[in-house]
Amino acid sequence: MHMQEIKTRPEKTKIRIPDERGRGLDTTEDNRRRQESVMALVDEVGTSLLDTVEDASLFWSRQLRSEDELGDVKGPRKHRIVVIGSGWSSHAFIKSIDTDKFDVVIISPRNYFLFTPLLAAASVGTVEYRSITEPMRKANPYASYFEGEATDIFPENRTIRMRTRMQTNDGSKIDLNVPYDMLVFSPGVKSSSFGVKGVYENCYFLKEVDDARRLRSAVQDRFERANIPEVTEEEKRRILTFVVCEGGPTGVEFCGELYDLLSTEFKTLYPKLKSLARVVMIQSGPTILPVFEESLRSVGLNVITNAGVEVALETRVNAVGPYSMTLNNGTELPYGLAVWTAGTGPRNITERLIEKVPVQAEMTSRSKKLTIDPWLRVYGTNGSILAMGDCTKMEPILPQTAQVASQQGHYLARMLNRGYDMSTPDNQPPVQTDDNNGDNGDNGGGVRKTFNLLRTLGKREADPFRFFNYGMLAYLGNDKGLAHIQANDLDLIKASGQAGFYLWRSVYFVKQVSLRNRVLVLFDWMKSRMFGRDLSRI
């Protein structure tokens, strides 16, 4: 398959920009887009209802089994799906996949799912780490989990090599070969320095629980160091200068959380230091929060600058040293703690897969993402490798978000549950075969067959993946937030300030992946509000 064969994005009709009085507004085009969004919303609600009932039937058929059936491997050999990763897309996939039909094996270095939108809050102690994680085994007890990292892939004989945490007597790690019939690839991306010198050595990142843990400890460390009486005032100011590199949602949310910490617990517990702390945000672009629309972006900028965050727009970091960083305008900025949220890059295993599949090597760009077709199949693998989440790119280009990743995970699991043949040529829809239309002969099979009939109305080809955009949220600190709730192009709610904050909290409360997480997060929010964040450096 070659580059030219990928579907290109349909040409967009030009929309005229209206003047202040609305003259020049192309109402026909505007109405058409609104109608499309309303239809998409109706379709989404209908499909989601069917999907939810179908997923619930799967969930309860699992829940109602006796514990003895866990690990029961009797019966004919099932098709083996190996899933790489335990993030947003894999977690959604694991929740929805039918483990009666497939033998599912998860390989990941972490045995839990992480709710990343609250990681910034965890890095200053507003919520606790364990409140925003869920063990993968809980997500689906009938899937197997092997702790370790996938280090190589052999597509020609359908095998994964993984490195476990087990060690031999000479201290080297034990490697395993894990065969698969189908690979679901979703290792996400890693933090990247974009080649800026000194970033890995001197900056903190915010991607995993360990990053948040290190960051929380480092913030507390700076408070204690600056508190030593012998330290000069100039040095105290340096130690208490917190620099956040890049003003995307993660950087802004960290600033917001840090502002809350500095303006409450830090102010009360370190009264002599309170006037010395400084938060600086370095943003390479002309605005912060570029993913939000203009009106919300400027509210965001106003809120954080009014709170005292110094924002340097159109400024880049050239190099980071242990005590100061050099900016592209020649400024040498002394700092005590720097957080790098500026970029992401491919995992080694993704680069390895791109090397192994010749078509991928031709298609990949500088971002080194896997190119997938509209049914999430990795081009050039005959439908044996499916990929989802941040490590992929497809047409139309989708944002690198949890929303996209989890929708892809559910979509893929449901497509496999419904028995589509994924080995049709790239760019041609997988087809449902007569003998494999969602019924695997078990107790839940009849229910699934009925739902399948209702959904497809006799259509054999699988629908391509369609992202449904619910909008964006960001926390700005001081109980203020931004919320843009959408149904694709249809704006439902735009809110900022306190209203934005309450929407942000409500959505993330509801979006927690289990009742346990919901209760724990709610409790943490109440706890930090009533008793303050815990600053013990344990």
Ligand SMILES: Cc1cc2nc3c(=O)[nH]c(=O)nc-3n(C[C@H](O)[C@H](O)[C@H](O)COP(=O)(O)OP(=O)(O)OC[C@H]3O[C@@H](n4cnc5c(N)ncnc54)[C@H](O)[C@@H]3O)c2cc1C
């Ligand atoms: C701090 C932060 C805040 C965010 N906030 C939001 C938000 O508010 N809204 C939003 O929509 N998105 C948000 N995102 C983005 C969102 O988290 C990602 O888009 C999403 O996690 C992508 O899901 P994924 O499944 O592709 O990868 P991930 O969720 O990153 O999961 C990747 C998984 O693969 C595992 N893995 C890595 N390497 C290997 C290997 N070699 N072998 C096996 N397993 C491996 C990892 O351990 C992990 O379990 C945020 C991200 C961060 C970091």
